[in-house]
Amino acid sequence: MNMKKRITEGIKNLCLSLVGFAVILLLWAFIVQYTDAGLLIPSPLGVAQRLIYVITHPIGKSYTLPMHLVISLRRVMTGYCLSIVAGVLLGVSMGRLEMIQAIFRPIFEIIRPIPGVAWIPMAIVWFGIGETAKVFIIFMGGFVNIVVNTFAGAQRVDEDLMNCARMLGANERQVFFRIVIPFCVPYIFSGLQVGLSTCWMAVLAAEMVAAKEGVGWIITAGQDIADMTQIFVGIIAIAVTGLALAAILRLAEQILCRWRVRGK
Amino acid sequence: MDEIKVSVNNLTKSFGDLLVLDDVSFEVKNGEFLCIVGPTGCGKTTFLNSLTSLYDIDSGSITIKGERIDPRKHDIAYIFQEYSTMSWLTVQENIEYGLKIKRYPKAEIKKRAEQTIEMVGLANYRKYYPRQLSASMLQRVVIARAFATEPELLLMDEPYGQLDLQLKYYLEDELINLWKKTRTTVIFITHNIEEAVYLSDRILVLTNKPTKIKESIDNHLPRPRKVSDSDFIHLRNRVTDLIKWW
Amino acid sequence: MNEITSNKLVIECKDVSKAFFNREGDHPVVDNLSFSVYENEFVVLFGPGQCGKTTILNLITGLETVTTGRVTVNGEIVDGPSPKRGLVYQTTNLFMWYNVMKNVEFGPSVQGVPKKERRKRAQHYIDLVGLTGFEKTYPVKLSGGMQQRVGIARAYCNEPEIICMDEPFGHLDAQTRYLMEKEIERISGAEKRTVIFVTNNAEEAIYLADRIILLRNCPTSVKKEYCIDLPRPRDYTSAEFLALREEITNAMDKVI
Numbered sequence: 001m002n003m004k005k006r007i008t009e010g011i012k013n014l015c016l017s018l019v020g021f022a023v024i025l026l027l028w029a030f031i032v033q034y035t036d037a038g039l040l041i042p043s044p045l046g047v048a049q050r051l052i053y054v055i056t057h058p059i060g061k062s063y064t065l066p067m068h069l070v071i072s073l074r075r076v077m078t079g080y081c082l083s084i085v086a087g088v089l090l091g092v093s094m095g096r097l098e099m100i101q102a103i104f105r106p107i108f109e110i111i112r113p114i115p116g117v118a119w120i121p122m123a124i125v126w127f128g129i130g131e132t133a134k135v136f137i138i139f140m141g142g143f144v145n146i147v148v149n150t151f152a153g154a155q156r157v158d159e160d161l162m163n164c165a166r167m168l169g170a171n172e173r174q175v176f177f178r179i180v181i182p183f184c185v186p187y188i189f190s191g192l193q194v195g196l197s198t199c200w201m202a203v204l205a206a207e208m209v210a211a212k213e214g215v216g217w218i219i220t221a222g223q224d225i226a227d228m229t230q231i232f233v234g235i236i237a238i239a240v241t242g243l244a245l246a247a248i249l250r251l252a253e254q255i256l257c258r259w260r261v262r263g264k
Numbered sequence: 265m266d267e268i269k270v271s272v273n274n275l276t277k278s279f280g281d282l283l284v285l286d287d288v289s290f291e292v293k294n295g296e297f298l299c300i301v302g303p304t305g306c307g308k309t310t311f312l313n314s315l316t317s318l319y320d321i322d323s324g325s326i327t328i329k330g331e332r333i334d335p336r337k338h339d340i341a342y343i344f345q346e347y348s349t350m351s352w353l354t355v356q357e358n359i360e361y362g363l364k365i366k367r368y369p370k371a372e373i374k375k376r377a378e379q380t381i382e383m384v385g386l387a388n389y390r391k392y393y394p395r396q397l398s399a400s401m402l403q404r405v406v407i408a409r410a411f412a413t414e415p416e417l418l419l420m421d422e423p424y425g426q427l428d429l430q431l432k433y434y435l436e437d438e439l440i441n442l443w444k445k446t447r448t449t450v451i452f453i454t455h456n457i458e459e460a461v462y463l464s465d466r467i468l469v470l471t472n473k474p475t476k477i478k479e480s481i482d483n484h485l486p487r488p489r490k491v492s493d494s495d496f497i498h499l500r501n502r503v504t505d506l507i508k509w510w
Numbered sequence: 511m512n513e514i515t516s517n518k519l520v521i522e523c524k525d526v527s528k529a530f531f532n533r534e535g536d537h538p539v540v541d542n543l544s545f546s547v548y549e550n551e552f553v554v555l556f557g558p559g560q561c562g563k564t565t566i567l568n569l570i571t572g573l574e575t576v577t578t579g580r581v582t583v584n585g586e587i588v589d590g591p592s593p594k595r596g597l598v599y600q601t602t603n604l605f606m607w608y609n610v611m612k613n614v615e616f617g618p619s620v621q622g623v624p625k626k627e628r629r630k631r632a633q634h635y636i637d638l639v640g641l642t643g644f645e646k647t648y649p650v651k652l653s654g655g656m657q658q659r660v661g662i663a664r665a666y667c668n669e670p671e672i673i674c675m676d677e678p679f680g681h682l683d684a685q686t687r688y689l690m691e692k693e694i695e696r697i698s699g700a701e702k703r704t705v706i707f708v709t710n711n712a713e714e715a716i717y718l719a720d721r722i723i724l725l726r727n728c729p730t731s732v733k734k735e736y737c738i739d740l741p742r743p744r745d746y747t748s749a750e751f752l753a754l755r756e757e758i759t760n761a762m763d764k765v766i
Binding site for chain 1 (some may be wrong): 573595601650668
């Protein structure tokens with residue numbers, strides 16, 4: 001493909017998206033200046049200034065924005081990793097073993113539609129108001145999605161492919177680890193992508209449970225002291241971090257699922 | 265009627281840096297059955313897609329009876345390799361479908377559909393749905409649907425490539441039958457040299473990319489043709505020698 | 511009947527019948543089928559589409575079990591899949607997450623052959639099928655014909671007693687097919703094996719076979735056998751080839 005054409009296409013797209021952002025910023029500034037609703041929301045400039053300020057100055061008692069981010073990330077990563085382990089295990093076993101599916105699927109289908117926030121009271125009752133409760137809420141955010149996607153993949157493993165492996169001499173263990181699991185990897189990654197974003201979004205719900213730090217806390221604290229700018233800062237921090245995490249995961253997928261890419 | 269139906273002039277098409285079609289020019293007479301063959305990987309499909317205006321061509325022109333080709337104005341029917349009948353319509357409705365799209369009057373639709381259904385021998389199955397039919401019947405519905413609109417040009421891209429051989433031979437004969445009765449202009453693209461010799465009035469041999477026309481060979485073998493006839497073999501070998509890369 | 515290189519009986523199907531059962535009753539697919547295959551013979555099972563050729567192959571490889579009758583390979587009754595019976599599929603069934611080398615060495619790998627030896631073996635077969643240089647390529651980047659070569663190399667690399675091929679070139683275009691038929695001829699010449707090859711393409715059958723077994727329409731059994739003793743490599747357009755082709759095509763049951 002023509003390199004020059006590709007670069008011009010890329011620049012064009014970048015400019016268009018910048019235009020999109022610019023329009024939104026202008027609209028925002030306009031609403032703040034000239035409408036009644038605008039009296040309640042901070043100006044884009046104000047938010048930008050605060051954003052820069054809190055990178056080096058603490059919000060609340062002692063942590064700056066980056067430090068809050070790290071704390072939240074730690075929580076989310078713990079919950080996320082646990083949900084991956086549990087989710088993949090359950091998804092694969094439900095997909096491959098009839099008995100497991102018969103036992104666990106009905107339970108799972110009931111848990112599935114429960115929204116993340118609804119887990120808060122349950123978490124507090126079971127785990128109190130410490131870290132465990134927060135990690136649990138985050139865990140539930142990702143767990144469901146990972147199970148659903150992994151299960152879909154595990155169910156779909158081509159019988160012909162497995163027979164082919166058996167005919168070449170593989171025993172059942174080898175069929176499982178060399179055929180079933182690799183086959184499921186793209187499906188698992190779909191689950192991981194969705195799970196990551198839902199886990200990250202669940203950080204807000206999690207930190208509503210008596211947290212004293214974290215990006216979710218920034219928002220709830222801002223609400224308590226009626227500081228809209230702080231709320232905005234929290235939202236932007238969550239959004240940008242979520243974007244970065246998703247990009248990293250996509251990169252990991254490209255490397256691990258190299259075998260799916262056609263290329264020229 | 266020996267007038268020129270389709271005229272392709274200096275057709276050129278590139279994808280980025282890759283020149284696929286290189287100044288391809290040829291003509292197709294009215295009612296002619298033209299087969300286009302080339303080595304695997306030559307721009308046959310690109311050529312067809314350019315004809316159907318699915319791709320924009322870089323330069324050159326394609327005209328039907330002197331007018332620039334336009335799927336909205338000209339009656340062009342296509343049969344690709346991955347074609348299918350519409351599973352929610354009966355045989356009759358499938359065949360009428362093309363006519364309905366072209367907004368023919370109701371009486372005309374009924375008349376033409378009737379003629380075509382008779383021609384392919386599916387009169388007793390008109391109310392059946394595709395899932396109730398055998399593979400050969402399904403393919404007959406597709407041919408019938410294409411021929412019902414009495415198209416100015418019928419484009420076929422390797423439609424019998426993956427089929428079971430008995431079915432393939434049967435459908436080739438069906439196709440020739442219908443073509444003889446309606447005298448439609450047909451451009452048939454295939455990898456299969458024997459098929460090209462069996463079906464065509466003329467064979468256009470393409471080169472590898474960048475694709476040019478290597479040779480145009482008239483095919484005057486009397487129909488019905490026999491693949492074991494020495495004349496048939498002679499022509500087949502001649503075309504094979506032009507293309508052979510294996 | 512001409513003499514084949516060796517008279518050792520390798521595959522025997524004796525009075526084999528196979529029926530599939532479902533709610534609507536039983537559907538016999540194979541009905542009293544008997545034939546034999548001798549060592550290093552290239553036998554082609556030829557018949558109209560959907561007649562049950564694949565089922566016969568599945569019975570020989572053990573992916574299906576007979577309803578009545580018996581299939582033996584080298585004296586052993588077939589009762590399940592085994593690495594002693596290799597299969598090349600029409601849809602290749604390659605392991606897309608392994609590169610060419612890992613696909614080809616899969617058989618020896620799962621059977622515990624040490625790395626050095628199995629690499630060497632796999633390389634031999636990769637070279638044999640003409641894929642030298644593509645060892646680290648992933649299947650998704652290969653054309654249909656090349657993918658099929660990987661499938662063939664993988665089956666051969668396991669060094670089974672027999673190799674079955676189920677219309678391996680069915681999805682390829684006519685010209686690539688000619689190429690692959692030539693390649694199979696060359697490979698079979700270089701590595702003698704007992705091969706059962708299934709096809710519904712008369713040209714392909716006559717080009718490749720030592721012997722053609724013509725099958726009836728479903729429920730299938732042997733209609734006739736043809737010994738093909740034309741000298742190799744064969745010419746698709748020679749008079750004898752065409753005469754045979756006409757004879758066999760006419761003898762085939764009509765499905766339409």
